[in-house]
Amino acid sequence: MAKPIAQKPQKVFEPRVKKDSNDVELSGIIEQDLWFGNYAVRIEGIDQTITAYVGGKMKMRKIKVIVGDTVMVKINPDDWSKGIITYRWVKS
Numbered sequence: 001m002a003k004p005i006a007q008k009p010q011k012v013f014e015p016r017v018k019k020d021s022n023d024v025e026l027s028g029i030i031e032q033d034l035w036f037g038n039y040a041v042r043i044e045g046i047d048q049t050i051t052a053y054v055g056g057k058m059k060m061r062k063i064k065v066i067v068g069d070t071v072m073v074k075i076n077p078d079d080w081s082k083g084i085i086t087y088r089w090v091k092s
Contacts, residue, residue, distance in 0.1 A: 023074045025086070028052075030069050039065065041073055041083065050075070052083040063088060 031049060032040035041052045052073050054065060065071060065088050072087035 022077055024077055025072055025074050028071060028073050030065055030067050030071060033067060039085065041071065041085070043073065048080070050081055050083050052085050055084045055086045058085065058088070 026043050026045070028041040028043040028050075030039050031042050034040055034051065038051050038053050040049050042049050050073070052071075054063070055074075058065075065085060069091075070089045071085045072089075073083040074086050075083040
């Protein structure tokens with residue numbers, strides 16, 4: 001008789017956060033498509049518009065963003081005018 005194959009337990013998704021990172025993640029809405037893959041994103045809560053580009057993992061997986069999408073933006077506290085789009089919420 002063949003030995004049964006052990007099932008691997010399914011992992012629960014937990015976001016990875018670097019302990020030494022000072023980056024702030026905020027949600028925003030894409031207002032305008034700018035040049036060379038940059039976007040104007042209005043940050044919710046503080047009503048500030050910043051320039052952001054799509055992060056590497058989103059480019060690698062060919063995730064598209066359009067005007068009106070709600071996205072997660074990672075911002076360095078030293079420069080609040082630029083950011084990286086790290087996640088796009090699906091419209092329902």
